[in-house]
Amino acid sequence: MEGILAITGASGVIYGIRLLENLKGKVNLVVSEGAKKIIEDETEYKLDNLYKFAYKVYKNTEIDAPIASGSHPFNFMIICPASISTISKIAVGIQDNLITRAAAVSLKERRKLIIVPRETPLTSINLRSMATLSEEGAVILPAMPAFYYKPKNMDEIINFVVGRILDQVGLENNLFKRWGN
Numbered sequence: 001m002e003g004i005l006a007i008t009g010a011s012g013v014i015y016g017i018r019l020l021e022n023l024k025g026k027v028n029l030v031v032s033e034g035a036k037k038i039i040e041d042e043t044e045y046k047l048d049n050l051y052k053f054a055y056k057v058y059k060n061t062e063i064d065a066p067i068a069s070g071s072h073p074f075n076f077m078i079i080c081p082a083s084i085s086t087i088s089k090i091a092v093g094i095q096d097n098l099i100t101r102a103a104a105v106s107l108k109e110r111r112k113l114i115i116v117p118r119e120t121p122l123t124s125i126n127l128r129s130m131a132t133l134s135e136e137g138a139v140i141l142p143a144m145p146a147f148y149y150k151p152k153n154m155d156e157i158i159n160f161v162v163g164r165i166l167d168q169v170g171l172e173n174n175l176f177k178r179w180g181n
Helices: 013-023 033-042 047-051 084-092 098-108 124-135 154-168
Strands: 003-007 027-031 056-059 076-082 112-117
Touching: 003 013, 003 098, 013 027, 013 033, 013 076, 013 154, 027 033, 027 047, 027 098, 033 047, 076 084, 076 098, 076 154, 084 098, 084 112, 084 124, 098 112, 112 124, 112 154
Parallel strands: 003 027, 003 076, 027 056, 076 112
Antiparallel strands: none
């Protein structure tokens, strides 16, 4: 199963990093310039160390990368976290970088596209963009943790969201306690 993980410039890059670690080399990785800065600001991770978890790493400027074409097979694309700028561009059809182009390919080819917004509060414009993408077949999965399992630390909160994303692409995981267990 081949997929794409895009990490964009929104707070909460730890969700994308934890997802990358759990996908265990099954994804092509694209990290936006904004995300690179936020990774540096919000975490102790170094980009070079993250790249080892990816099957292949592309620059967001590589608009001619294989993943930018509908003829290149991949099963899913996850944008985590998804900046409002990226969400808005995809919703109106702007394909000015590899992330927005690969997302457009996901939509047109009817492949699984999971968008994980990490922004609050949201404007009506933001909500309309997400609704447009949902109507086109994308899964909008906000980084909203549950608390029924009484998380004891930040890792458990992060793992809940990451586990739910992995569920969406059909990858078994034991990252969180499921309801009723």
